Amino acid sequence: VEEAKRAGAKVVVVLATQREADEGRVGRQIADELGVGVVYLHGIQFSGGDEYCEYIKYTLAALVAALEASSGAAGGNGLWPLLILALSIAVVAEAGLLARGWWRGGGRA
Known part of the structure; x- marks a missing residue:
């Protein structure tokens, strides 16, 4: 402690x-x-039907919300860069997964 x-x-x-x-x-x-x-x-996805990127977005949003609540201040508290970085990583991961699926599908969407 x-x-x-x-x-x-x-x-x-x-x-x-x-x-x-x-x-x-x-x-x-x-x-x-x-x-x-x-x-x-949640340490794992909620169910088999959940998308991995949605799980990551939920986890990041919950963590950022908890950090913002603990700071006791709205806006200007330095957490926006963290939120933007986290969401950017989620978007890049999602794009990578989509591209990987597209590539494995032989170019079919």
């Missing part, structure tokens, strides 16, 4: 599947000691 304080931790990340388990309990306790919030993220 002391190291997290020195590092300036803004949130505690816990797997959503562990919310009610020991990991969730310990995560909440650490967050209380640090005076920060807990963000629950």
Whole structure:
């Protein structure tokens, strides 16, 4: 906890599947000691029908929202560059997956 304080931790990340388990309990306790919030993220895609890029977008959006909420300030808090970078990475990943599928399909869309 002391190291997290020195590092300036803004949130505690816990797997959503562990919310009610020991990991969730310990995560909440650490967050209380640090005076920060807990963000629950999914470690895997929700279901087989979910697109990987949608999963990444959800994860990034949840993390950025938790960081923004922990800062207590709207706008001008330095998180917009992080959000733009994260969304850019998601778009590039999605484009790569689409191109890969297009290439494997022999050029058919």
